[in-house]
Amino acid sequence: MAADSGRRIVSGMRPTGALHLGHYHGAIKNWLQLQTEAECFFFVADWHALTTHYEDPAHIGADTRAMVIDWLACGLSPSLSTIFIQSQVPEHAQLHVLLSMITPLSWLERVPTYKDQIQRLHHLDLATYGFLGYPLLQTADIVIYQATHVPVGEDQVAHVELSREVVRRFNHLYGREADLEAKAAEALGRLGRRTARLYEGLRRRYQEHGEEQAWTEIQEILEEQQHLTMLDRERLLANFEGRGRRILVEPEALVTEQSRLPGLDGQKMSKSYGNTIALREHPDSITQKVRTMPTDPARVHRSDPGEPTKCPVYALHRVYSAPSQLAWVEQGCRQAGIGCLECKKPVIEAIIAQLKPIQERIVELEAEPSFVNATLTQGAEQARDIARDTLDEVNEVLGLSHRWP
Ligand code: TRP
Ligand code: SF4
Numbered sequence: 001m002a003a004d005s006g007r008r009i010v011s012g013m014r015p016t017g018a019l020h021l022g023h024y025h026g027a028i029k030n031w032l033q034l035q036t037e038a039e040c041f042f043f044v045a046d047w048h049a050l051t052t053h054y055e056d057p058a059h060i061g062a063d064t065r066a067m068v069i070d071w072l073a074c075g076l077s078p079s080l081s082t083i084f085i086q087s088q089v090p091e092h093a094q095l096h097v098l099l100s101m102i103t104p105l106s107w108l109e110r111v112p113t114y115k116d117q118i119q120r121l122h123h124l125d126l127a128t129y130g131f132l133g134y135p136l137l138q139t140a141d142i143v144i145y146q147a148t149h150v151p152v153g154e155d156q157v158a159h160v161e162l163s164r165e166v167v168r169r170f171n172h173l174y175g176r177e178a179d180l181e182a183k184a185a186e187a188l189g190r191l192g193r194r195t196a197r198l199y200e201g202l203r204r205r206y207q208e209h210g211e212e213q214a215w216t217e218i219q220e221i222l223e224e225q226q227h228l229t230m231l232d233r234e235r236l237l238a239n240f241e242g243r244g245r246r247i248l249v250e251p252e253a254l255v256t257e258q259s260r261l262p263g264l265d266g267q268k269m270s271k272s273y274g275n276t277i278a279l280r281e282h283p284d285s286i287t288q289k290v291r292t293m294p295t296d297p298a299r300v301h302r303s304d305p306g307e308p309t310k311c312p313v314y315a316l317h318r319v320y321s322a323p324s325q326l327a328w329v330e331q332g333c334r335q336a337g338i339g340c341l342e343c344k345k346p347v348i349e350a351i352i353a354q355l356k357p358i359q360e361r362i363v364e365l366e367a368e369p370s371f372v373n374a375t376l377t378q379g380a381e382q383a384r385d386i387a388r389d390t391l392d393e394v395n396e397v398l399g400l401s402h403r404w405p
Helices: 021-034 046-053 057-074 091-100 105-109 112-120 134-143 154-174 180-190 193-209 212-223 230-241 283-291 312-320 323-334 340-366 369-397
Strands: 008-013 039-044 081-085 149-153 252-256
Touching (some): 008 021, 008 134, 021 039, 021 149, 021 252, 039 369, 046 057, 046 134, 057 081, 057 340, 081 369, 091 134, 105 154, 149 154, 212 230, 312 323, 323 340, 340 369
Parallel strands (some): 008 039, 039 081, 149 252
């Protein structure tokens, strides 16, 4: 596990098979950074694939495997992150059922992606229960780990927003723990007498005199307690404020800049548009694809000046080229000083060079199925340990723990 900054990151990706450069620049690069800064959970959302493609599930297995291999080849590491497959952590589904009890239908119907997708994917019959509930399944994916932050694209922000609303409703309904005071006192007892006295003093100042300073101080003091569990800290804070307890954590979206790398035709890079460069793309094919990319239509002849901002090749340069090379493109294009093939050459070379080590690792990983399997088994176990704690807590407040004397 990476250095704990108090942030817990959860993100998932549908199993779309081998990744392309759009995935790499839009999500994976960000995940690689996050796994060095915070505790991270990354999973293959295979149940989510079924919410739309339940009619052809045959390729989910192979697509999952290819995607995980590409993740690992890019540098996602089982020693830094918890990497797993959603369906191997059944607690996601259990929490989904429980959250479904308190989620108004209207909240799901008004999620903007709901009507959009039904229209966009009109060739699929999406008048299903699973499809309507899919943002709530996503809520369960996030909340089961008590995630604080969820890196997603712009299109997923509404789903994180739904998660926040569901969490608020849940905490409101069930956060009034009958024995909160007793449990807070127990937790306080474990902190030692000096801290307990400090806590009581500050609590009086806060509750009787409304001193904001006391609230700031107690948060700092509890933050420093190494052995305090997240739950106990929450109980102590709730008791301090004299409010209900937050059982589930409200997650925040970390929006990744939308598609920094457009596809070969300038639209969003996506398999369904046929405009991708796969991470596994052969160098010859990369060369071929970039050489045949459309450019600024104004440049019919080599002598016609062009405008880089109207050219998808320039968008690639912005990701792959240093400032001096960008300046070379801008000037060369606007003054017709360079030809388009000449302009494309350094991009082709940069992409091939970037993908070379990744492709080598893909070959290694393909030859090492036991490593991939072990990663996923271990990932699911680690994930389940955390997920079960949340579920226990949820079951408890819902009267489902069924522990009788
Ligand atoms: N719904 C996301 C997508 O289609 C994938 C996803 C599922 C996800 N569960 C998640 C993303 C939880 C972030 C957190 O891209
Ligand atoms: Fe595009 Fe480069 Fe040609 Fe300009 S010179 S149109 S940026 S490929």
